[in-house]
Amino acid sequence: MADKPLVTSARERERDGWDNPERGTVSWYTLVSGDITPTSALSCGIAEFEPRKGILKPHRHDPAELYHILEGQGILTLEGQERTVTAGDTVFIPGNAEHGIRNEGDAVLRLFYVFPQDRFSDVVYRFPDAG
Template structure:
């Protein structure tokens, strides 16, 4: 029998907060909304990330491409060495294996929706440069 995806309707408040706060990864929190290991979904995973003022997701790589949609605040996205200011309403496509990171240099929180074309967030292996 083939296991099929199901429709899922959820909110960030229903999902646990996860994150990093260390020199290698930076300081970022997120809530995974859709992922095959926690929801009856496949082929995509998504969530909401938040950077407090001064917070940063350090430059890293992963095999799947990724989309960010900034819905609150402003920040700086760096993709393969090129920095661009992003703000509410900005959409960013990050090619697979591109080195990228995002930081919040403002005085308010930066929040963005992220999507991966993989069934489970656990499939995304983050690779940070060795210091």
């Protein structure tokens, strides 16, 4: 499939996610990914974390990643260091850096994420407690 210009929205995409002790409780909408859009080189989406419940457990993956916080606030763990992130913050996560994020607040935490991968499904998440 050749690359084509694209305008898309979470309203057009299916919600996916995890709710398990090893990975966490998070949902997301994949917006751009070569398996669902006529695109390559990047994949991205919007992740949502419920108030006081949402968490993406610390993990690693080969590609770098970018987070841009859209709404709410969360506690980001990056290579063992914790930091509060709020709407408007952007985080660069180097490839293979251990990272995670959790929502301890009273509002939904929403973030936009980007990978330099053709397909989101090609990103292999490695969780230390997942066996």
